[in-house]
Amino acid sequence: MQTQRHASWQPEEIECIRRVVDTIPGLVWSAGADGSAEFLNRRWLDYTGLAREQALEFGWKTVMHPDDLPILIDAFAKAYESRQPFAVESRIRRFDGVFRWFLMQGSPLCDSSGTLVQWYGTNTDIDDRKRAEQVLRTSEENLRQTLNSIPGLVCTMGSTGEIEFVNEQMTEYFGRDLQSVSEWTTNDLFHPDDLSRALEVWSHAVQTGQPSDVEQRLRRADGVYRWFQVRMLPLKDASGQIMRWNCLLTDIEERKQAFAEIKLLKDQLLRENVALREEVDRTSMFEEIIGNSRALGSVLSRVKKVAPTDSSVLIIGETGTGKELIARAIHKKSQRSQRAFISVNCSALAPSLILSELFGHEKGAFTGAVQRRLGRFELANGGTIFLDEVGELPSDTQAALLRVLQEREIERVGGKQPIHVDVRVIAATNRNLVTAMANGTMRPDLFYRLNVFPIELPPLRERKEDILVLLEYFVERFAQKAGKNFKGIDQRTLNALQSYNWPGNVRELQNVVERSVIVSSGDVFRVDESWLSSDASRSSAVVSPAFAEGDSNFERNIIENALRASRGRVSGPKGAAVRLNVPPSTLDGMIRRLKIQKEHFKLT
Numbered sequence: 001m002q003t004q005r006h007a008s009w010q011p012e013e014i015e016c017i018r019r020v021v022d023t024i025p026g027l028v029w030s031a032g033a034d035g036s037a038e039f040l041n042r043r044w045l046d047y048t049g050l051a052r053e054q055a056l057e058f059g060w061k062t063v064m065h066p067d068d069l070p071i072l073i074d075a076f077a078k079a080y081e082s083r084q085p086f087a088v089e090s091r092i093r094r095f096d097g098v099f100r101w102f103l104m105q106g107s108p109l110c111d112s113s114g115t116l117v118q119w120y121g122t123n124t125d126i127d128d129r130k131r132a133e134q135v136l137r138t139s140e141e142n143l144r145q146t147l148n149s150i151p152g153l154v155c156t157m158g159s160t161g162e163i164e165f166v167n168e169q170m171t172e173y174f175g176r177d178l179q180s181v182s183e184w185t186t187n188d189l190f191h192p193d194d195l196s197r198a199l200e201v202w203s204h205a206v207q208t209g210q211p212s213d214v215e216q217r218l219r220r221a222d223g224v225y226r227w228f229q230v231r232m233l234p235l236k237d238a239s240g241q242i243m244r245w246n247c248l249l250t251d252i253e254e255r256k257q258a259f260a261e262i263k264l265l266k267d268q269l270l271r272e273n274v275a276l277r278e279e280v281d282r283t284s285m286f287e288e289i290i291g292n293s294r295a296l297g298s299v300l301s302r303v304k305k306v307a308p309t310d311s312s313v314l315i316i317g318e319t320g321t322g323k324e325l326i327a328r329a330i331h332k333k334s335q336r337s338q339r340a341f342i343s344v345n346c347s348a349l350a351p352s353l354i355l356s357e358l359f360g361h362e363k364g365a366f367t368g369a370v371q372r373r374l375g376r377f378e379l380a381n382g383g384t385i386f387l388d389e390v391g392e393l394p395s396d397t398q399a400a401l402l403r404v405l406q407e408r409e410i411e412r413v414g415g416k417q418p419i420h421v422d423v424r425v426i427a428a429t430n431r432n433l434v435t436a437m438a439n440g441t442m443r444p445d446l447f448y449r450l451n452v453f454p455i456e457l458p459p460l461r462e463r464k465e466d467i468l469v470l471l472e473y474f475v476e477r478f479a480q481k482a483g484k485n486f487k488g489i490d491q492r493t494l495n496a497l498q499s500y501n502w503p504g505n506v507r508e509l510q511n512v513v514e515r516s517v518i519v520s521s522g523d524v525f526r527v528d529e530s531w532l533s534s535d536a537s538r539s540s541a542v543v544s545p546a547f548a549e550g551d552s553n554f555e556r557n558i559i560e561n562a563l564r565a566s567r568g569r570v571s572g573p574k575g576a577a578v579r580l581n582v583p584p585s586t587l588d589g590m591i592r593r594l595k596i597q598k599e600h601f602k603l604t
Contacts, residue, residue, distance in 0.1 A: 027123035049095025065091035100127035153249035175221025191217035291466030307333035317457030320505030323428040339383030347392035347589035361413035474513035568602035
């Protein structure tokens, strides 16, 4: 400080001011009008490591970074000419040789005549801020490079929705700069049909702060519109205030085209499916319920009455009479026709797996249950389940089935929570369930639940007037498949078929016709009469009534004789099932029920 310029000040006052300046937490200095150093406070000297005499003699230029010195001198020269304060950022060398950034600010002091007499200034350490700014700039550059490398169009918006940044992919796609893209609400970047929707979604997101996701068509630089998925996500600060919006526009043109092609394909498949259903309705097994006999007419009349209801139905009839066809007819004519029809052959299920098959199981319920599995009842939910040969179910399964009929609930094996199911139950059997109740193999309460609406199917031998109609239908059907054309049916064949007892019922007739179509030559259909086994007819005539009456001893004798003749074989051309004219699964169920050891007959 120049004490001669303040002659009115006392020395102790000047010393007091010096001590105050020395304690200021910053580098304080004063210089003459030409910029030569006159005063440097203690902080300045301690920072640079210079003695006061050194600093005043060699000047402040000695501690400035060489790269910053020209900038500082230029700023001072301009301030000198204009007599205005200056501020410039420069690096000053610390006493240990390290340069740190400072903000150098200087103000001119003029006398009453306007003559510049002195400069006063401060140097404020801003090194931490400069480093933070450098880190921020590096981060922003890295972010910019990242956004430019994203395989999509990316932009950022301010809190009120104005576009602030677009990546290179976006400018290349639109062929526009940032300014033009920012005016998207008024130009042709969006398809005219989509612009109002885009504005609505954008406005709703900005007003509510909620993310948005919408599909829009955007105009490419060549004028072609392509579909994009436009997503807006808000970036919020710690207080929950939105700082900016990040937007990603993903090209989905190929996906939209693929969806359009899939839709066309689905429409085509739907039309084909309708045509196929019509064909299935004409040629499927359901259409094999044909005939004009009084017995069949009575059955179909009962089907027509019960189908619209949800009542349980019990279908009774010999093997091959078409019990599943009747069940499908009931389902098709019901209000559940558009839902699933699940068919289950109860005698074909292993006793240890019946509960799991019908009601499903949880993961880990038993060895091998590696994941949850839905049972047949859950698969049939909303539709119909057909339980064929229901009389073969073991007692524990009968109890579980009774609960379904009473409570409309099932419980998976290993599960703890009941599951509601809406399933119509149609059951079928070729056994006399009344007798089964008497011998304890059928629960009475389950029988009465199933027997709400019984339908008894007549065997083919009781509706022989339908044989000719069925014969003509099967001949036409299988001849068409085989590429043959029969002009008539041999009269001797017709007489033989009419007189045959048909122990296998309609199914046996169908098999005989199919086999005969394959081997027949010429234009007249014939059947080898040796295929109509009189032994089989007699066996069936004896066996079927015995099974129907439920005489266990008589059943056992018949089955054991058949097993002895077939050496313990159940299925196959020479098996016991063929000799008895019953399905192998049905015979297996009978063998289990009667506890017959079929292995014993292999050596007899």
